[in-house]
Amino acid sequence: MALGGFFNKLKAGLTRxxxxxxxxxxxxxxxxxLDDAALEELEELLLGADLGPAAASDIVENFRKSRFGRSVTxxxxxxxxxxxxxxxxxxxxxxxxxxxxxxxxxxxVVGVNGNGKTTTIGKLALQYxxxxxxxxxxxxxTFRAAAVEQLQVWGDRTGAPVxxxxxxxxxxxxxxxxxTKARADGADVLLIDTAGRLHNKSALxxxxxxxxxxxxxxxPTAPHSVLLVLDAxxxxxxxxxxRVFKEMVDVTGLIVTKLDGSARGGIVVxxxxxxxxxxxxxxxxxxxxxxxxxAAMDFARGLVGNVGxxx
Amino acid sequence: xxxxLSSKLNGVFxxxxxRGRLSELDIAEALREVRLxxxxxxxxxxxxxxxxxxxxDAATQVEVLDSVAPGQQVIKIVNDVMVxxxxxxxxxxxxxSAVAPVPILMVGLQGSGKTTTSGKIALRLLQREKKKxxxxxxxxxxxxxxxxxxxxxxxxxxxxxxxxxxxxxxxxARRAMETGRREVYDVVILDTAGRLSIDMALxxxxxxxxxxxNPAETLLVVDAMTGQDAVNTAKAFxxxxxxxxxxxxxxxxxxxxxxxxxxxxxxGAPIKLTGSGEKIDALEEFHPERVAGRILGMGDxxxxxxxxxxxVDEAEAEKLAAKMLAGKFDLDDYAKQLxxxxxxxxxxxxxxxxxxxxxxxxxxxxxxxxxxxxxKQGAMISSMTMKERRDPDIIKASRKKRIAAGSGTTVQDVNxxxxxxxxxxxxxxxxxxxxxxxxxxxxxxxxxxxxxxxRRPY
Numbered sequence: 001m002a003l004g005g006f007f008n009k010l011k012a013g014l015t016r017x018x019x020x021x022x023x024x025x026x027x028x029x030x031x032x033x034l035d036d037a038a039l040e041e042l043e044e045l046l047l048g049a050d051l052g053p054a055a056a057s058d059i060v061e062n063f064r065k066s067r068f069g070r071s072v073t074x075x076x077x078x079x080x081x082x083x084x085x086x087x088x089x090x091x092x093x094x095x096x097x098x099x100x101x102x103x104x105x106x107x108x109v110v111g112v113n114g115n116g117k118t119t120t121i122g123k124l125a126l127q128y129x130x131x132x133x134x135x136x137x138x139x140x141x142t143f144r145a146a147a148v149e150q151l152q153v154w155g156d157r158t159g160a161p162v163x164x165x166x167x168x169x170x171x172x173x174x175x176x177x178x179x180t181k182a183r184a185d186g187a188d189v190l191l192i193d194t195a196g197r198l199h200n201k202s203a204l205x206x207x208x209x210x211x212x213x214x215x216x217x218x219x220p221t222a223p224h225s226v227l228l229v230l231d232a233x234x235x236x237x238x239x240x241x242x243r244v245f246k247e248m249v250d251v252t253g254l255i256v257t258k259l260d261g262s263a264r265g266g267i268v269v270x271x272x273x274x275x276x277x278x279x280x281x282x283x284x285x286x287x288x289x290x291x292x293x294x295a296a297m298d299f300a301r302g303l304v305g306n307v308g309x310x311x
Numbered sequence: 312x313x314x315x316l317s318s319k320l321n322g323v324f325x326x327x328x329x330r331g332r333l334s335e336l337d338i339a340e341a342l343r344e345v346r347l348x349x350x351x352x353x354x355x356x357x358x359x360x361x362x363x364x365x366x367x368d369a370a371t372q373v374e375v376l377d378s379v380a381p382g383q384q385v386i387k388i389v390n391d392v393m394v395x396x397x398x399x400x401x402x403x404x405x406x407x408s409a410v411a412p413v414p415i416l417m418v419g420l421q422g423s424g425k426t427t428t429s430g431k432i433a434l435r436l437l438q439r440e441k442k443k444x445x446x447x448x449x450x451x452x453x454x455x456x457x458x459x460x461x462x463x464x465x466x467x468x469x470x471x472x473x474x475x476x477x478x479x480x481x482x483x484a485r486r487a488m489e490t491g492r493r494e495v496y497d498v499v500i501l502d503t504a505g506r507l508s509i510d511m512a513l514x515x516x517x518x519x520x521x522x523x524x525n526p527a528e529t530l531l532v533v534d535a536m537t538g539q540d541a542v543n544t545a546k547a548f549x550x551x552x553x554x555x556x557x558x559x560x561x562x563x564x565x566x567x568x569x570x571x572x573x574x575x576x577x578x579g580a581p582i583k584l585t586g587s588g589e590k591i592d593a594l595e596e597f598h599p600e601r602v603a604g605r606i607l608g609m610g611d612x613x614x615x616x617x618x619x620x621x622x623v624d625e626a627e628a629e630k631l632a633a634k635m636l637a638g639k640f641d642l643d644d645y646a647k648q649l650x651x652x653x654x655x656x657x658x659x660x661x662x663x664x665x666x667x668x669x670x671x672x673x674x675x676x677x678x679x680x681x682x683x684x685x686x687k688q689g690a691m692i693s694s695m696t697m698k699e700r701r702d703p704d705i706i707k708a709s710r711k712k713r714i715a716a717g718s719g720t721t722v723q724d725v726n727x728x729x730x731x732x733x734x735x736x737x738x739x740x741x742x743x744x745x746x747x748x749x750x751x752x753x754x755x756x757x758x759x760x761x762x763x764x765x766r767r768p769y
Contacts, residue, residue, distance in 0.1 A: 044356055047350055047356050047539070048355075048356050048539050049539065050538040050539045050540070052350075052351070053347055053350050053351060112536070112561070112564070113422070113424070113561065113589070114421075114422030114423060114424055114534065115422055116421070116422060119453075143589070144459070144589075145458075145459045145460075145462035145463050145466070146455040146456070146458040146459035146461075146462055147455075147459075149454070149455035149458050149459075150453070150454045150455035150456075150459070152454075152455075153454030153455055154454065198561060198563060198564040198565075199564075199565075200563075200564060200565040201563075231422060231534075231536075232540075233420060233534070233537050233538060233540045233544075234534075234536045234537065234538055235353030235536065235537060235538025235539065235566070235569070235570070236351055236352070236353050236538065236566075236567075237353070237536040237564065237565070237566035237567075238536075238538075240565060240566075258420070258421060258422075258507075260507060261420065261507035261508065261509060261540070262507065262508055262509050262540055262543035262544065262547070263538070263539075263540035263543070264539075264540070266539075267538060286421070286452060286453070
């Protein structure tokens with residue numbers, strides 16, 4: 001895919017998610033003085049995009065310092081706002097690099113229920129196939145009804161082999177066996193799906209830690225990446241999710257899903273400020289090709305509704 | 312640091328309690344904190360504004376300003392407005408008053424928990440109302456979604472519509488209703504694919520399904536962790552379909568659940584049920600007063616009792632309680648209690664359910680109390696002889712050394728455990744003296760030794 005087309009597709013996905021904020025900003029800032037009332041409105045718009053009170057107030061304070069009392073246009077506000085936000089996001093916009101010498105590079109995919117782990121794995125599998133790598137998928141969600149079948153469909157769609165065990169079998173044992181098999185088969189990437197779990201269920205979190213312990217018996221450096229999948233519709237609980245998952249399984253990066261909806265995923269800004277974990281990619285649809293690299297400026301522009309400007 | 316709504320409000324109102332009277336300035340300050348706390352609890356901004364103005368109206372009335380304990384009254388006002396906003400007291404049952412088979416339509420975003428909830432509702436109707444239920448998955452989008460519902464139906468012991476590949480959702484809906492009529496089902500639950508509120512094609516499709524089946528209930532399934540987007544989702548689904556009820560899922564998580572307030576405010580539809588676990592029977596009625604209490608840090612005693620009932624062996628618990636009251640509680644009993652606590656989940660989540668313990672919860676989180684401490688204590692007790700467990704006073708230096716070696720801990724750890732157990736015994740003695748009434752009057756503070764209030768309770 002040509003790079004230009006690629007970004008256009010990303011923008012198309014993000015545009016839809018930002019229409020409301022855009023119209024809000026337009027309404028609030030068509031040529032007016034940036035006074036207290038205007039700044040308050042701006043803060044509220046950021047709050048409405050899930051940036052959270054702390055991040056929203058930081059950004060607004062920066063505005064106050066540099067632009068208070070000036071007469072500004074809608075466009076100036078958008079540009080400046082996007083820049084502010086991009087500054088925060090820039091350090092975390094890092095793609096996930098597969099180490100081809102590991103054979104396999106083991107990726108454990110974790111997160112709460114229903115945030116799109118399995119779909120994301122399907123998308124990653126397609127991406128790796130297109131890059132000429134050999135991904136193998138592991139159906140580590142042995143708990144939820146039909147989770148194995150769901151991953152199997154993704155395996156069929158992307159041509160990646162799927163390793164699965166019987167229902168309710170031990171996910172750690174399955175991961176261990178899958179590593180043996182993947183190594184023997186010369187796979188490049190091993191994508192391990194796990195059952196969704198709420199971070200406050202300590203027994204389930206312990207189970208996740210066990211998967212890692214067991215894998216390390218085979219390869220002390222595994223897993224090489226632990227991806228936490230986050231649903232863009234999530235509010236402040238995302239902060240707690242990241243904190244606990246990071247503590248329990250040493251998350252190495254995030255993937256933000258469902259950004260094609262009306263949710264704007266502003267909590268990513270708060271996450272970048274608080275944890276600085278890399279954001280590798282964003283999900284913008286249900287199809288296999290709907291995974292995009294996370295680009296700070298594009299995301300920020302999408303967030304403030306300035307999509308048309310970057311071309 | 313992630314501040315929960317309850318600890319925030321506790322902070323505000325602890326300040327208010329100490330003052331005799333409230334000025335309008337006090338109220339304004341408290342309301343600013345309430346606003347911030349509501350936002351941090353993910354209540355949507357327009358809903359927050361409305362909420363704040365309602366509280367202000369009530370709070371600035373003269374009777375409050377001149378009353379004896381204004382702080383308490385403000386707490387009550389905030390609580391009342393919250394309960395009211397969540398739907399008033401009591402639970403609203405599912406509406407099944409239609410000609411059988413009664414269709415129930417499940418809608419929502421992807422991953423909100425529609426399919427799992429469908430299975431739970433089916434089981435609930437079967438067990439509590441002896442209904443004959445048919446589950447039908449209209450989800451042709453997500454891979455294996457229909458299979459998932461079929462498997463859930465098997466677990467719940469209800470029927471599911473046979474899967475025919477290639478049918479459109481509306482064809483499946485029609486077939487489900489036909490099957491429902493022909494085979495005399497009481498209820499047909501139609502589980503639809505997750506869809507984005509801005510996806511016009513899919514919203515049109517679900518509107519057509521609604522028109523075709525005329526459901527008695529159109530339930531919007533919402534994740535309790537949802538942020539500000541709750542407003543958009545609620546509005547879009549309500550405008551398109553006319554939502555008759557809301558199901559909040561993942562209430563067993565630690566999200567403050569501000570989305571419940573947003574959803575109720577935007578749609579006007581009652582929150583009917585809550586999902587609180589992955590097990591197929593983990594579905595409860597929604598009680599506004601309980602959830603308001605939990606959000607506001609008034610404690611969720613009922614929830615705590617339910618949680619305890621779920622995990623604690625009742626006979627065992629009664630035995631322990633009797634021993635406590637008789638003053639015969641020993642280390643062996645303590646070990647048993649540790650085990651039960653471990654089963655109930657993290658200590659801070661339990662403490663968070665207790666009234667007025669918001670601050671303690673935060674302290675606990677900061678102190679990083681975790682289960683390793685409980686495990687350690689369990690190990691130490693396991694390393695004691697029966698005699699030592701019954702009478703810890705006999706544990707002196709050399710016994711301590713042996714216990715530490717046996718449990719992989721240090722003598723200091725053993726000392727700590729013994730000190731804590733001693734504190735606990737003192738506490739129980741006080742509790743006996745105070746009796747139930749005294750406990751209610753003086754609160755938990757009355758029985759907690761100073762040392763325990765400052766440190767961890769175990």
